[in-house]
Amino acid sequence: xxxxxxxxxxxxxxxxxxxxxxxxxxxxxxxxxxxxxxxxxxxxxxxxxxxxxxxxxxxxxxxxxxxxxxxxxxxxxxxxxxxxxxxxxxxxxxxxxxxxxxxxxxxxxxxxxxxxxxxxxxxxxxxxxxxxxxxxxxxxxxxxxxxxxxxxxxxxxxxxxxxxxxxxxxxxxxxxxxxxxxxxxxxxxxxxxxxxxxxxxxxxxxxxxxxxxxxxxxxxxxxxxxxxxxxxxxxxxxxxxxxxxxxxxxxxxxxxxxxxxxxxxxxxxxxxxxxxxxxxxxxxxxxxxxxxxxxxxxxxxxxxxx
Amino acid sequence: xxxxxxxxxxxxxxxxxxxxxxxxxxxxxxxxxxxxxxxxxxxxxxxxxxxxxxxxxxxxxxxxxxxxxxxxxxxxxxxxxxxxxxxxxxxxxxxxxxxxxxxxxxxxxxxxxxxxxxxxxxxxxxxxxxxxxxxxxxxxxxxxxxxxxxxxxxxxxxxxxxxxxxxxxxxxxxxxxxxxxxxxxxxxxxxxxxxxxxxxxxxxxxxxxxxxxxxxxxxxxxxxxxxxxxxxxxxxxxxxxxxxxxxxxxxxxxxxxxxxxxxxxxxxxxxxxxxxxxxxxxxxxxxxxxxxxxxxxxxxxxxxxxxxxxxxxxxxxxxxxxxxx
Numbered sequence: 142x143x144x145x146x147x148x149x150x151x152x153x154x155x156x157x158x159x160x161x162x163x164x165x166x167x168x169x170x171x172x173x174x175x176x177x178x179x180x181x182x183x184x185x186x187x188x189x190x191x192x193x194x195x196x197x198x199x200x201x202x203x204x205x206x207x208x209x210x211x212x213x214x215x216x217x218x219x220x221x222x223x224x225x226x227x228x229x230x231x232x233x234x235x236x237x238x239x240x241x242x243x244x245x246x247x248x249x250x251x252x253x254x255x256x257x258x259x260x261x262x263x264x265x266x267x268x269x270x271x272x273x274x275x276x277x278x279x280x281x282x283x284x285x286x287x288x289x290x291x292x293x294x295x296x297x298x299x300x301x302x303x304x305x306x307x308x309x310x311x312x313x314x315x316x317x318x319x320x321x322x323x324x325x326x327x328x329x330x331x332x333x334x335x336x337x338x339x340x341x342x343x344x345x346x347x348x349x350x351x352x353x354x355x356x357x358x359x360x361x362x363x364x365x366x367x368x369x370x371x372x373x374x375x376x377x378x379x380x381x382x383x384x385x386x387x388x389x390x391x392x393x394x395x396x397x398x399x400x401x402x403x404x405x406x407x408x409x410x411x412x413x414x415x416x417x418x419x420x421x422x423x424x425x426x427x428x429x430x431x432x433x434x435x436x437x438x439x440x441x442x443x444x445x446x447x
Numbered sequence: 448x449x450x451x452x453x454x455x456x457x458x459x460x461x462x463x464x465x466x467x468x469x470x471x472x473x474x475x476x477x478x479x480x481x482x483x484x485x486x487x488x489x490x491x492x493x494x495x496x497x498x499x500x501x502x503x504x505x506x507x508x509x510x511x512x513x514x515x516x517x518x519x520x521x522x523x524x525x526x527x528x529x530x531x532x533x534x535x536x537x538x539x540x541x542x543x544x545x546x547x548x549x550x551x552x553x554x555x556x557x558x559x560x561x562x563x564x565x566x567x568x569x570x571x572x573x574x575x576x577x578x579x580x581x582x583x584x585x586x587x588x589x590x591x592x593x594x595x596x597x598x599x600x601x602x603x604x605x606x607x608x609x610x611x612x613x614x615x616x617x618x619x620x621x622x623x624x625x626x627x628x629x630x631x632x633x634x635x636x637x638x639x640x641x642x643x644x645x646x647x648x649x650x651x652x653x654x655x656x657x658x659x660x661x662x663x664x665x666x667x668x669x670x671x672x673x674x675x676x677x678x679x680x681x682x683x684x685x686x687x688x689x690x691x692x693x694x695x696x697x698x699x700x701x702x703x704x705x706x707x708x709x710x711x712x713x714x715x716x717x718x719x720x721x722x723x724x725x726x727x728x729x730x731x732x733x734x735x736x737x738x739x740x741x742x743x744x745x746x747x748x749x750x751x752x753x754x755x756x757x758x759x760x761x762x763x764x765x766x767x768x769x770x771x772x
Contacts, residue, residue: 236753238703243753246745250742420589425582440571
């Protein structure tokens with residue numbers, strides 16, 4: 142275990158955490174403001190990745206794919222909101238679970254009908270495919286650095302949007318007290334649709350960024366959706382700040398745990414124990430983290446509601 | 448059953464003889480019917496439906512009647528299934544040992560998880576039950592001596608002794624039917640007893656029930672433990688039905704599916720779990736026969752149910768208008 146390995150794991154964790162944040166930000170706003178459990182959020186991530194991969198594949202340009210895919214996914218999100226999700230806002234959580242689960246099934250199968258069940262290949266832009274020397278003797282993939290950069294920029298833009306604009310003010314008002322915001326003249330219907338477009342676009346950015354690293358395939362949305370839920374519960378539902386902190390925590394613990402726990406177990410208990418127990422312990426870590434946070438802070442780290 | 452000693456209330460969910468008995472007779476005749484038309488394969492499907500009906504009913508007990516939205520119920524099914532699998536690997540094949548053990552193990556795990564989870568509320572309860580289920584899932588994945596990720600094949604079905612041979616699909620079906628019928632009757636009795644009424648009272652208003660002197664936390668914990676135990680038994684039956692256990696049984700999507708079954712049938716309806724499980728699995732069976740894209744059809748039907756029958760299929764009967772919680 143040396144400094145370079147730890148640094149590399151920290152960067153990997155930061156990169157994964159920032160992408161989780163993009164997903165969690167949309168989810169936490171939808172949850173906090175509309176009080177809506179949206180299991181189909183992961184489907185937007187999947188649809189975004191597929192759209193970006195196919196536009197990038199057809200045009201030969203990663204950047205064109207990214208731009209086109211993000212816009213197209215936002216449109217998909219708006220259509221979904223206008224046709225179905227809008228009808229679920231006033232229903233109880235269980236109806237929302239059933240309804241959005243139905244959408245999840247249809248999205249998975251729809252993607253399989255259009256693109257087939259084989260994973261979709263997606264190449265990273267050639268200009269970013271090499272490594273970058275960060276320190277003497279330590280180089281890191283340029284593409285991962287680029288993801289970190291994009292994540293930071295989007296997080297900053299989101300922060301400015303939420304804290305410095307009129308829309309952001311309405312969003313914050315809605316998160317802390319929906320009825321009062323409505324009474325003060327916020328056009329909630331329009332706000333909800335706009336939020337959905339934003340959430341879908343963020344999903345697509347994450348899908349497009351992670352596409353070349355992870356497989357673009359049917360069902361990719363589900364595993365990451367659970368992580369995004371863990372993030373927003375740790376952070377406190379409805380809180381962007383909480384989502385950022387929760388995402389970084391989960392990203393770091395999950396990524397670092399997968400590398401460091403086997404090493405640690407190997408040194409303490411020997412290679413046999415490390416091979417059998419360590420992967421499970423590493424996978425469990427984030428759930429232990431969530432259970433611990435809920436034990437001491439039952440409403441998450443930054444509860445948005447008063 | 449129908450003649451309760453106290454005046455009927457909205458908390459009563461009477462098991463009506465004129466529905467239950469004909470249904471039981473029809474289910475008992477099912478294997479004979481399948482054999483007559485030469486479709487013996489469907490006996491196994493029917494066993495599967497009954498087992499999931501049992502698991503969904505146990506979830507409905509806490510979700511529908513106790514208001515506890517557990518997102519980790521598949522964990523208890525998995526614990527029961529693995530109890531049977533692990534016992535069988537160590538040479539214990541008797542159903543008289545393995546099935547009660549699965550029931551107890553399901554209950555013990557639910558008790559421990561419930562002790563911690565029931566201190567949280569609402570969405571946080573959903574997430575913490577999910578967290579515990581995921582921990583158990585990864586635990587099973589890591590147990591290489593019990594198959595790890597690949598799962599564990601059972602050498603045979605459990606042995607019941609006597610003349611009963613569980614390897615025979617029809618005999619297995621009858622045993623499952625008997626168990627499900629007895630447990631369903633038990634759950635119905637419980638819901639109409641003082642305990643069941645207290646549980647439903649807690650669902651409606653926890654603070655008021657506490658003020659009235661009911662032990663809210665203890666009542667919820669007992670219900671949660673009982674539901675886990677019944678799910679454990681359902682898991683034991685499922686392991687026998689498939690002769691195979693794997694971590695996939697504990698996956699969060701399985702918990703989600705059980706929840707979908709209950710919501711589809713009708714949350715807080717006595718028959719909700721049974722109707723939901725049957726509707727879901729039969730729909731799957733029919734759609735699979737028509738198209739490989741059956742999940743699309745399933746999604747469309749579920750969406751239609753949400754939009755057209757807000758409280759599940761049973762609410763379509765319109766007999767009881769339930770106020771939104």
